[in-house]
Amino acid sequence: MTPAYEPVESPDATTVFPYHDLTPPTTNDIYYARQIVSQHLPRTPLVRSEFFSAEFDADIYLKREDILPTGAFKVRGGVTLVSQLNEEFRDPGLIAASTGNHGQSVAYAGRTFDAPVTIVVPEDANPSKVMAIERLGAEVQFHGDVFDDAREHAEKLAANEGYRYVHSANEPALIAGVGTAGLEIVEDIPDIDYLFCPVGGGSSAAGYCLTVGALTDAAVIGVQSEAAPAMHSAWSEGHLAPHERMETFAEGIATRVPFALTMDVLRDRLDEFELVSEQALERGVCDLLSEERIPAEGASATSLAAIRRRQDELQGQTVVFPISGRNISPDALKVLLEEENTRR
Numbered sequence: 001m002t003p004a005y006e007p008v009e010s011p012d013a014t015t016v017f018p019y020h021d022l023t024p025p026t027t028n029d030i031y032y033a034r035q036i037v038s039q040h041l042p043r044t045p046l047v048r049s050e051f052f053s054a055e056f057d058a059d060i061y062l063k064r065e066d067i068l069p070t071g072a073f074k075v076r077g078g079v080t081l082v083s084q085l086n087e088e089f090r091d092p093g094l095i096a097a098s099t100g101n102h103g104q105s106v107a108y109a110g111r112t113f114d115a116p117v118t119i120v121v122p123e124d125a126n127p128s129k130v131m132a133i134e135r136l137g138a139e140v141q142f143h144g145d146v147f148d149d150a151r152e153h154a155e156k157l158a159a160n161e162g163y164r165y166v167h168s169a170n171e172p173a174l175i176a177g178v179g180t181a182g183l184e185i186v187e188d189i190p191d192i193d194y195l196f197c198p199v200g201g202g203s204s205a206a207g208y209c210l211t212v213g214a215l216t217d218a219a220v221i222g223v224q225s226e227a228a229p230a231m232h233s234a235w236s237e238g239h240l241a242p243h244e245r246m247e248t249f250a251e252g253i254a255t256r257v258p259f260a261l262t263m264d265v266l267r268d269r270l271d272e273f274e275l276v277s278e279q280a281l282e283r284g285v286c287d288l289l290s291e292e293r294i295p296a297e298g299a300s301a302t303s304l305a306a307i308r309r310r311q312d313e314l315q316g317q318t319v320v321f322p323i324s325g326r327n328i329s330p331d332a333l334k335v336l337l338e339e340e341n342t343r344r
Helices: 027-040 050-056 075-082 101-112 127-135 147-161 172-188 203-209 230-237 260-269 278-292 298-309 330-343
Strands: 046-048 059-063 094-097 117-121 139-142 194-198 219-225 272-276 318-322
Touching (some): 027 075, 027 172, 046 172, 059 172, 075 101, 101 117, 272 298
Parallel strands (some): 059 318, 194 219, 194 318, 219 272
């Protein structure tokens, strides 16, 4: 088959095609995306955590993105993007690389809008997430040891087979879609002081910058694991070079490569960016389960870890952080609980 599109020059270390618009979305684009998202997905609740509010002597609210149909925030972006799919891609369909949640998002959206989907995952991908992707009707291909191996393979398949490659972050529609969560927060509690959010590829943080950051006086603070600091390094040092370290257990934020489009938004609008330890993430996952009964992924615990480091500063403040996903594997959760009990 003759490729429908050849890759074009990319500003980062990933492949982009001519249909990838690297112009950041606006807050107005997010309002438009909400018209689509609201037709296909439920509004998620913003819930005050009594336990964490007491611990930090602050008003702590959890944005429960984990209750979305795929168990994670990314489906907002998938639905928004695929709703606008060009007809030329209806036959070959979509392809994406994922450690799980992005893949579920694209698979869900493909099923919703009747488009075939192929998802490339690393060989050791979370089995629960792989099964969920397949249940949504997508074909799963395994390739490589880590996400970036799977990503490079998906990019090659897109060029060779004519699939519409759904980039993990260089997609304005994805950012606009996930940003609709921020509009809901602003409507529910407009007087926010701080919003903490995990950063992997940066789409969630970019969405919150364009909503909570743009529409309120809140400080938007991104958080990443020090064991996978690619985006933090790029943000703080002003480059888009891959990082050699990627050792986090939190697959939702496990990438070595910073992305151009989300980095553009974060450099312009993110107030602060922090790194937290793997041990702090592990503690956060355990506390979210034991105190809130939420089986949260490691990415969700980044915010909680950063809040703990700022406890004195946050007293008396209104603080929001998203439960970005619930798709942690049972085996991984069991190991974390056993290790945390040993430490305590």
